[in-house]
Amino acid sequence: MPQGAAGADPITPASPGRCSRDARIYRELLTAIVDNRIPPGTALPEDTLAAAFAASRTVVRKALLRLGHEKLVELRPNRGATVARPSVEEARQVFEARRLVEAAIVGGAVEHGTDAELARLRAGLAREHAAERQADRHEVIRLSGDFHRELASIAGNQVLGEFLGELVSRTSLILALYQPPGTVPCSHDEHLAVLEAIERRDPARARERMAAHLAHVERLLRLDKPKRTVDLHALFADARQRHRAGGA
Numbered sequence: 001m002p003q004g005a006a007g008a009d010p011i012t013p014a015s016p017g018r019c020s021r022d023a024r025i026y027r028e029l030l031t032a033i034v035d036n037r038i039p040p041g042t043a044l045p046e047d048t049l050a051a052a053f054a055a056s057r058t059v060v061r062k063a064l065l066r067l068g069h070e071k072l073v074e075l076r077p078n079r080g081a082t083v084a085r086p087s088v089e090e091a092r093q094v095f096e097a098r099r100l101v102e103a104a105i106v107g108g109a110v111e112h113g114t115d116a117e118l119a120r121l122r123a124g125l126a127r128e129h130a131a132e133r134q135a136d137r138h139e140v141i142r143l144s145g146d147f148h149r150e151l152a153s154i155a156g157n158q159v160l161g162e163f164l165g166e167l168v169s170r171t172s173l174i175l176a177l178y179q180p181p182g183t184v185p186c187s188h189d190e191h192l193a194v195l196e197a198i199e200r201r202d203p204a205r206a207r208e209r210m211a212a213h214l215a216h217v218e219r220l221l222r223l224d225k226p227k228r229t230v231d232l233h234a235l236f237a238d239a240r241q242r243h244r245a246g247g248a
Helices: 016-034 046-053 057-069 088-112 115-133 137-155 158-178 188-199 203-220 237-245
Strands: 073-076 080-083
Touching: 016 046, 016 057, 016 158, 046 057, 057 073, 057 080, 088 137, 088 158, 088 188, 088 203, 115 137, 115 188, 137 158, 137 188, 188 203
Parallel strands: none
Antiparallel strands: 073 080
């Protein structure tokens, strides 16, 4: 299951039952957002979520606060919570951060990854390739995120892994907003090139392949598309003439 920050620990040390419910609601909301079942900009009313989860608004609020900390939800006073809508500038910054973090991660994977762990990665890529051939976009995106998170786990740096988990989750929102219809951002072949460099214990090549992969994903997005503006005066010119002719 996709997750943001790697840990799913409760955000408060309250009673065990309360903590379990906090974590469960957090994970359910996180997965729905990352899978784009809740699109960017969607309102998340506390009372509606409380009824949906059969939980108190206090428990729901804690889950929303955690998602807000991870930049997946926007929390505004007196306006409630909404799924975040990353700006173009934020999208570029997320990819810049991923390039820096994942360069360190693949280096760590070269140094610390065992043959068994790399074999597990290769098996995951086989599943990704099968999903790609079947044009199962949802499954490809899910397995792609798993590949990047598993690399972080193999690298052995928990802090980098948690940071990458958040960045991967935020990337899902960016893809939902800026990815052209019909495209699949991550390629099995690009992931395989990264893995093969790691298997050869070549950190420079692994970093190069990862940087090329992330650059390709970013290039596929419509980040340079100018924002559409609407001239309301021109839009309603005909209606304005009709009203004038009718004496309105």
